[in-house]
Amino acid sequence: MMKTMMTWLFIYILAISLYDLRTCRIPNGYTIPIFLAGMIMHFPGSLDLWLASFLLLSVWANHWMGAGDVKLWLALLWAMPGEFSAQVILFMFISFFLTSLIQILWRIIKEQEPTRKLSPAAWRTIPFILLCWYVH
Numbered sequence: 804m805m806k807t808m809m810t811w812l813f814i815y816i817l818a819i820s821l822y823d824l825r826t827c828r829i830p831n832g833y834t835i836p837i838f839l840a841g842m843i844m845h846f847p848g849s850l851d852l853w854l855a856s857f858l859l860l861s862v863w864a865n866h867w868m869g870a871g872d873v874k875l876w877l878a879l880l881w882a883m884p885g886e887f888s889a890q891v892i893l894f895m896f897i898s899f900f901l902t903s904l905i906q907i908l909w910r911i912i913k914e915q916e917p918t919r920k921l922s923p924a925a926w927r928t929i930p931f932i933l934l935c936w937y938v939h
Contacts, residue, residue: 806936809932812879812882812932813932813933813936815837816875816879816929816932817929819928820923820925820926820928820929823871823923823925824923827922827923829869829871829874829875830871831874833875834871834875834877834878835874835878837878837879837881837882838874838877838878838882840882841878841880841881849889852892856877856881859873859876859877871925872925872927875925876895879928879931879932880892880895890935890938891935894935894938895931897934898927898928898931899927901930902924902926906922
């Protein structure tokens with residue numbers, strides 16, 4: 804069951820990432836259904852999950868990430884099974900760290916300003932999903 808769910812979630816995230824790279828947006832219709840399904844399945848959630856949700860909203864409020872990307876991350880966090888919420892949050896931070904390094908290095912190679920520029924970021928969820936899939 805878990806393997807099937809992760810396969811479909813990976814395909815879904817890959818499609819959203821490609822759409823985001825092409826259009827620089829993630830429509831609500833792509834993220835809200837996953838988020839609502841996760842909320843229904845895992846409500847009230849764990850303290851870790853609520854803390855991660857608050858941190859993601861803070862990232863958006865400080866203009867460090869776009870609203871579509873934050874909604875995608877929230878949807879993924881709530882969609883993951885609750886029994887490994889602490890691991891999922893750790894994987895989220897590992898994914899943020901590694902993809903941030905990749906993005907900064909890419910911008911330096913392309914001779915762009917390495918920070919203070921929003922860009923399509925749904926691709927950052929791909930290493931997250933792969934890490935969750937590999938561990939579970």
